[in-house]
Amino acid sequence: MNVGVAHSEVNPNTRVMNSRGIWLAYVISVGVLHIILLSIPFFSIPVVWTLTNVIHNLVMYLLLHTVKGTPFETPDQGKDRLLTHWEQIDYGTQCTSSRKFLSISPVVLYLLTSFYTKYDPAHFVINTASLLSVLLPKLPQFHGVRVFGINKY
Numbered sequence: 001m002n003v004g005v006a007h008s009e010v011n012p013n014t015r016v017m018n019s020r021g022i023w024l025a026y027v028i029s030v031g032v033l034h035i036i037l038l039s040i041p042f043f044s045i046p047v048v049w050t051l052t053n054v055i056h057n058l059v060m061y062l063l064l065h066t067v068k069g070t071p072f073e074t075p076d077q078g079k080d081r082l083l084t085h086w087e088q089i090d091y092g093t094q095c096t097s098s099r100k101f102l103s104i105s106p107v108v109l110y111l112l113t114s115f116y117t118k119y120d121p122a123h124f125v126i127n128t129a130s131l132l133s134v135l136l137p138k139l140p141q142f143h144g145v146r147v148f149g150i151n152k153y
Contacts, residue, residue, distance in 0.1 A: 017089055017098035030056055030109065046117040050126055053113040057106055057130040064102070065137045087143060094140045106134050 016022065033055060037048045064086040080088055090096040110131045117123035136142065 015090075017102065023101055026105070030105075046120060046123055049113040049116045050123045053106075053109050053127050054130045056109060057134045060102075060106065061134050061137070065134075083144075086138065092143065094143070099138070103135065103138050106131055 030052070034048065034052045037043060037051050037055075038045075040048075043051070065084050068084050069081045070088070083092075086102075089098055089102075110127055113127050114124060117127070
């Protein structure tokens with residue numbers, strides 16, 4: 001282990017989703033969340049799928065679209081201080097493999113959830129609203145946009 005060795009990245013947030021095994025860890029963590037929710041005896045299968053979807057989307061929204069800056073000391077002189085983690089991934093380049101993975105995974109989870117809830121209208125509305133809340137901020141048109149000034153500073 002190289003303790004005290006500087007990293008070569010100006011901002012390590014830009015490459016974290018390209019790290020080895022991060023996608024597998026992401027999928028496994030969603031699976032573990034689902035299994036934990038399944039182990040609660042009074043939840044039905046449709047409720048567990050909806051909870052998995054909503055919790056996943058809420059956590060991803062908070063981590064990717066709410067948290068700003070970087071936890072590392074970076075030599076960028078505060079340039080990334082006002083950017084969310086999503087805006088920092090791959091230096092803001094659109095349509096990279098990391099961004100595609102993070103955009104497709106909520107859609108796949110939504111499709112699985114819709115199937116296992118048997119397209120029940122109540123679950124469908126909740127899951128669709130949850131999906132839209134994480135997909136809309138990922139669109140290139142919203143890069144750097146703060147709707148109603150929320151999360152501006």
